[in-house]
Amino acid sequence: MSTGSLLLWVVLPYACAVVFIVGHIWRYRFDKFGWTTRSSQTYESRLLRWGSPMFHLGILMVIAGHVVGLLIPREWLYAIGIDEHMYHLGATWLGTAAAILTLAGLAILIYRRRTVGPVFVATTPMDKVMYVFLGAALFFGTLATLVYQVFGSGYSYRESISPWIRQMIIFQPHPEMMEQVPIFFQLHVITASLLFALWPFTRLVHVFSAPIPYLFRPYIVYRSRDESRGAGARPVRRGWDPITTPPDNRGRRRR
Amino acid sequence: MKVMAQMSMVMNLDKCIGCHTCSVTCKQAWTNRSGVEYVWFNNVETRPGVGYPRTYEDQGKWRGGWTLNKRGRLKLRDGGRLHKLSRIFSNPKLPGIQDYYEPWTYDYDMLLNSPAGEHTPVATPKSLLTGKDMKISWSANWDDNLGGSLETMDQDPLLAKMSEEVKAEYEKAFMFYLPRICEHCLNPSCVASCPSGAMYKRAEDGIVLVDQDACRGWRMCVSGCPYKKVYFNHRTGKAEKCTLCYPRIEVGLPTVCAETCVGRLRYLGLVLYDADAVAAAASVADEHQLLDAQRSVLLDPNDPAVIEAARAEGIEEDWIAAAQASPIWRLIRDYEVALPLHPEYRTMPMVWYIPPLSPVVDVVTNTGNDGEDANNLFAAIDKLRIPVGYLAELFTAGDPAPVELSLRKLAAMRSYMRGVSLHDEHDESIANAVGMSGAQIQEMYRLLAIAKYEERYVIPAAHAEQAHDLEEMGCSLDFEDGPGMGGAGPFGSSSGASVPVAVENFHSLKNRQTADRPSSPGRVNLLNWDGNGKPDGLFPPEEKK
Ligand code: HEM
Ligand code: SF4
Ligand code: SF4
Ligand code: SF4
Numbered sequence: 001m002s003t004g005s006l007l008l009w010v011v012l013p014y015a016c017a018v019v020f021i022v023g024h025i026w027r028y029r030f031d032k033f034g035w036t037t038r039s040s041q042t043y044e045s046r047l048l049r050w051g052s053p054m055f056h057l058g059i060l061m062v063i064a065g066h067v068v069g070l071l072i073p074r075e076w077l078y079a080i081g082i083d084e085h086m087y088h089l090g091a092t093w094l095g096t097a098a099a100i101l102t103l104a105g106l107a108i109l110i111y112r113r114r115t116v117g118p119v120f121v122a123t124t125p126m127d128k129v130m131y132v133f134l135g136a137a138l139f140f141g142t143l144a145t146l147v148y149q150v151f152g153s154g155y156s157y158r159e160s161i162s163p164w165i166r167q168m169i170i171f172q173p174h175p176e177m178m179e180q181v182p183i184f185f186q187l188h189v190i191t192a193s194l195l196f197a198l199w200p201f202t203r204l205v206h207v208f209s210a211p212i213p214y215l216f217r218p219y220i221v222y223r224s225r226d227e228s229r230g231a232g233a234r235p236v237r238r239g240w241d242p243i244t245t246p247p248d249n250r251g252r253r254r255r
Numbered sequence: 256m257k258v259m260a261q262m263s264m265v266m267n268l269d270k271c272i273g274c275h276t277c278s279v280t281c282k283q284a285w286t287n288r289s290g291v292e293y294v295w296f297n298n299v300e301t302r303p304g305v306g307y308p309r310t311y312e313d314q315g316k317w318r319g320g321w322t323l324n325k326r327g328r329l330k331l332r333d334g335g336r337l338h339k340l341s342r343i344f345s346n347p348k349l350p351g352i353q354d355y356y357e358p359w360t361y362d363y364d365m366l367l368n369s370p371a372g373e374h375t376p377v378a379t380p381k382s383l384l385t386g387k388d389m390k391i392s393w394s395a396n397w398d399d400n401l402g403g404s405l406e407t408m409d410q411d412p413l414l415a416k417m418s419e420e421v422k423a424e425y426e427k428a429f430m431f432y433l434p435r436i437c438e439h440c441l442n443p444s445c446v447a448s449c450p451s452g453a454m455y456k457r458a459e460d461g462i463v464l465v466d467q468d469a470c471r472g473w474r475m476c477v478s479g480c481p482y483k484k485v486y487f488n489h490r491t492g493k494a495e496k497c498t499l500c501y502p503r504i505e506v507g508l509p510t511v512c513a514e515t516c517v518g519r520l521r522y523l524g525l526v527l528y529d530a531d532a533v534a535a536a537a538s539v540a541d542e543h544q545l546l547d548a549q550r551s552v553l554l555d556p557n558d559p560a561v562i563e564a565a566r567a568e569g570i571e572e573d574w575i576a577a578a579q580a581s582p583i584w585r586l587i588r589d590y591e592v593a594l595p596l597h598p599e600y601r602t603m604p605m606v607w608y609i610p611p612l613s614p615v616v617d618v619v620t621n622t623g624n625d626g627e628d629a630n631n632l633f634a635a636i637d638k639l640r641i642p643v644g645y646l647a648e649l650f651t652a653g654d655p656a657p658v659e660l661s662l663r664k665l666a667a668m669r670s671y672m673r674g675v676s677l678h679d680e681h682d683e684s685i686a687n688a689v690g691m692s693g694a695q696i697q698e699m700y701r702l703l704a705i706a707k708y709e710e711r712y713v714i715p716a717a718h719a720e721q722a723h724d725l726e727e728m729g730c731s732l733d734f735e736d737g738p739g740m741g742g743a744g745p746f747g748s749s750s751g752a753s754v755p756v757a758v759e760n761f762h763s764l765k766n767r768q769t770a771d772r773p774s775s776p777g778r779v780n781l782l783n784w785d786g787n788g789k790p791d792g793l794f795p796p797e798e799k800k
Contacts, residue, residue: 036472038492041345042352043384052344118352118384122489203492209471211343211450215336219447223455223466225717 008190009175013168016197023200024208037206043118047108055105061098062141065091070162071169092149099142106138130202133195140191144184155182161189257530258554258565260574261441261461261605262504262523262714263583265593266434267703268611269665270518273400273432275299277512277521281436284511285498290490292358292383295395296497297512299434303411303645304398308354311483312597313412318348319481320444320600321537329538329601331447331479339448339475348478352489356393358383384489401430413648417641429614429642433649436512437484437497438596438604439463441528441552442537445496448479454494459717460525461605462499470494481600507716519706524581524713525574526605527554527565537601542652545598550591552603556584577715582702583607590691590699592661594650609703610646610658612665615639627673629685632666664689668703671696 028035041048068077069091077087110131113123148155164177178186199205281297298307306312314320318333333339333348352358361378369376382389398404408414439456443463446454453469454476456462465476465485472492476485485496500510504523508514513521529552536548554561556578565575578584586593586609593607612632619635620626636643636659643662647655667689674680675697686693702710784793 032468033491033493035468036470036492039472039474039487040489041349041474042487042489045345045347045349045351049345049347056344117387118382118489121385206471209451211340211452211471211473213452214340214450217452219331220443221446221449221452221455222458224458 005175005179008186009164009178010168010173012190013193014173016193019197020199023197024205027200027205035205035209036203038122038203040119040122043122044112044116047112047116051105051108051112053105054101055109058098058100058102058105061094062102065095065098069158070165073162073166074158095145096150099138099145102138103142106135110135126202130195130198130204133191133198134204136191137188137195140184140188144182144188147184148182155185157181157185161185256532256554256561256564258527258561258568258570259461259530260459260525260565260570260578261439261528262499263439263461263526263605263607264436264499264510264513265522265583265586265607265609267518267520267522267609268431268433269609269613270520271299271432271434271611272518273299273301274517275396276515276517277434278395280515281497281512284500286495289383290488291486291495293352293355293395294486294488294495296484296486297434297436298395299432300396301399301401301404302431302433302649303408303414304401304404305407305410306412307395308350308483309393310410310412311350311481313415314481314600317350317478317481317483319479319483320602321442321447322601323538323540327538327540329442329534331444332481333448333478339450343450343473343475346474346478349474349487350477350483352384353393356395356397357389359389359391413645416648416653417644429617431611431614433608434512435482435484435596436510436606437463437499438482438602438606439497439499441530441533441549441603441605442601443480444600444602445476445480445485448475449473449494450475454485457501460501460504462501462504463496464498464501465494465496467491467493467495481597481602482604504714505717507714509712509714513712519711522582522586522702522711524583525578525715526581526583526587527556527561527570527575527578528552529554533603537603542599543654545601546595546651546654546657549595549598549603550588553584553588555588556581571715574715577713580713582710582713585702590664590695591657592664592699592703594657594661596649597652598650599652608650609665610650610661612662612669614642615662615666616669627670629667629670629682629688632670633663633688636662636666660689664691664699667691668696668700672700672704 074084074087077083082090113119113127113131160177160181164174167174167177178189181189278295278297278299282295285296286292286294295307300306311317311319314332320332321329322332324330331339334342359380359382362381363378365376365378379388380391381387398407401408439462441461443454443456446456446463449470450473451469451471453466453471455464455466457464470493472487472494474487474494476494477483477487479485485494487493488495500508500512503510503514509521509523513523532552536552537545539545539548556562556565556575562575565578566572583593587607592609594610595604595607597604615632615635616626618639619631624631626632643655643658644653646658646662647653651657667685671682671685671693674682674685681693683693686696691699701707
């Protein structure tokens with residue numbers, strides 16, 4: 001086991017995971033105001049109408065697929081009657097559909113970002129970096145599938161990448177499992193790790209606010225001034241000035 | 256019965272001169288930031304007209320507010336929770352910025368810095384969205400005073416509901432102004448549409464607010480509000496709306512729009528209402544019954560049973576007293592001259608309007624008759640189908656009776672009071688014709704025409720014992736070196752203890768109004784300086800001659 005392999009398959013993923021977790025906690029504590037989809041629909045909705053649902057449906061399917069393929073050991077699937085053949089069919093067909101939706105959606109979204117004036121102006125540098133890594137992770141993932149699964153003889157990542165991930169999760173890393181993995185899968189893993197490190201600092205934080213509780217709450221929300229000191233404003237944490245207009249003496253309020 | 260208090264507003268449209276002062280002061284106070292350039296928490300529309308955003312009243316298109324489902328239960332017009340979530344990635348009913356207008360600025364620099372030449376330099380309009388040159392073709396009040404409205408008037412959703420002949424004659428008939436703010440509804444569909452639960456109705460005073468820290472930019476509230484009074488800040492990605500100027504209301508000051516209103520036509524006060532009765536009242540099947548249903552949700556603050564129930568809910572005595580003195584209650588229930596805007600949206604709006612009589616008076620006067628004679632006016636109200644029909648579409652879901660009654664009362668007040676001031680004659684028959692007594696007419700006249708400041712605004716301050724919990728105040732022990740939590744933040748101390756904004760404004764306003772010297776020597780707040788006097792430090796010291 002070389003140092004390079006240790007760095008790539010143990011240190012980097014763990015570092016990214018730490019940044020991902022600590023980053024989210026930090027951002028949630030100090031920058032709730034920045035925690036938003038920053039929707040650009042008021043500028044343009046004709047392209048978004050297609051691009052956004054396509055991309056989102058696709059990516060949610062992709063995420064579901066990754067959970068099934070990576071995190072759930074195949075013995076468990078066998079136990080509920082999903083054998084190798086069924087899994088393969090599902091992974092290939094659903095996977096292809098998801099990939100097409102995601103990539104087409106992403107293409108529309110990026111095209112829109114670039115060509116629609118107001119959307120382009122409202123695109124932050126962080127958005128651009130995010131799109132590079134998001135695009136790269138999706139690109140290598142699709143490429144690997146195309147090269148090895150669809151046109152190649154098939155590569156059984158459930159015997160190498162999946163156990164590697166699960167071993168990482170239980171803190172018993174086995175970097176050697178990744179060493180023989182084909183290059184595009186390796187690149188996919190690396191770009192995805194970097195994307196996770198970026199995640200908390202981009203608009204992607206909105207994923208963790210998926211409004212599922214909406215389904216279970218009453219329609220009208222009442223809130224008392226007393227409940228949360230003031231008109232619902234949460235106390236400001238020390239060390240972080242809320243975003244306000246300049247002559248401001250509220251930023252130093254402590255609690 | 257669950258008694259709750261609601262801070263509400265009534266606007267007397269007869270007095271609105273369409274000066275837009277309210278819009279401008281509100282904008283200066285709340286939306287003079289980037290991302291909300293296109294946003295007017297307070298806007299003034301010329302009616303008939305398309306409104307702001309364009310055709311917002313066409314709920315067939317925008318699908319805001321509530322409607323009844325097959326079983327007669329309330330449902331959001333644009334679909335329930337699951338339906339909303341299924342369309343969250345792209346909201347098909349969201350107004351685009353072009354439906355409001357593309358905000359712009361001018362290239363003022365050209366005027367100052369262009370080289371000397373033959374032609375006068377021109378400041379070209381630049382889009383605030385793209386920074387590029389743009390052609391200005393719409394704004395928040397493009398059809399102000401019916402300007403250019405021959406082209407756009409047929410898009411007015413209310414006119415579309417009225418018959419052809421009415422439409423053709425309309426421009427000759429009359430015009431009036433409709434100032435609009437958020438309605439701070441009893442049954443707010445914006446709150447119901449918010450997937451994050453970031454929007455809420457304040458339990459104490461019913462003000463509807465957006466928690467800026469909890470909003471996640473799903474932008475469902477914008478399409479959920481039938482009045483289109485939630486706006487999307489396109490820079491911060493958060494929804495914003497009229498706050499009823501709660502920092503002012505909490506210290507007993509009227510809202511900015513009310514305080515600065517040139518016509519002094521806005522009334523602010525509390526009403527008590529039965530929160531348990533709201534849903535039933537909003538689901539009344541017949542749209543024409545919605546007005547009465549909403550009136551019946553409001554509780555009589557002088558009824559001992561109501562007072563008892565209010566105390567049981569922890570409403571303080573001075574708030575109950577304020578509800579009893581409330582101009583809103585009087586205008587809505589005692590005189591029944593104020594009417595809600597679009598009750599058919601079923602949100603139970605709480606900014607009500609006294610419909611304008613002056614267009615009717617003008618018509619009578621233009622025909623050479625006496626425009627202040629009760630019988631002439633009554634006859635005109637009966638005959639002038641067009642204004643009444645249009646006003647009914649605005650205020651009573653199309654039912655002309657309550658609008659007529661309101662206008663007749665205003666007409667009666669006009670001629671009764673003319674009798675009093677010209678001939679010292681109290682013609683009770685005029686008052687009786689609209690079911691009032693002369694004394695009542697005089698009281699109403701005092702409230703509507705004299706309209707003293709203290710009678711227009713009856714705003715109890717938020718409670719002192721609650722004050723430490725109010726938005727902008729910390730614990731009083733919490734200041735620098737206080738016995739509370741000591742010490743400065745990690746970035747060192749700021750200069751002195753922080754003073755909450757609302758309190759600072761309140762004191763400086765009060766000082767300014769009562770003192771003849773600058774209120775805060777040495778520190779000049781230019782925004783508060785009214786041009787009187789010479790605050791210390793504002794000008795260089797004068798040289799002694
Ligand atoms: C879990 C549920 C999710 C919901 C409810 C959701 C919702 C949204 C919404 C409302 C927008 C704003 C669209 C607009 O109006 O401009 C958005 C944008 C975006 N979302 Fe999501 N999202 C979810 C998951 C994800 C995931 C898993 C990803 C990717 C990893 C993702 C990536 C993006 C990106 C890149 C944009 C920006 C699109 C653009 O304007 O260029 N989202 N999302
Ligand atoms: S008028 Fe105000 S309270 Fe009513 S639905 Fe619209 S935003 Fe909400
Ligand atoms: S109440 Fe305040 S925020 Fe609302 S419209 Fe009036 S001035 Fe603007
Ligand atoms: S300031 Fe008063 S009179 Fe002027 S437009 Fe506004 S509501 Fe009307």
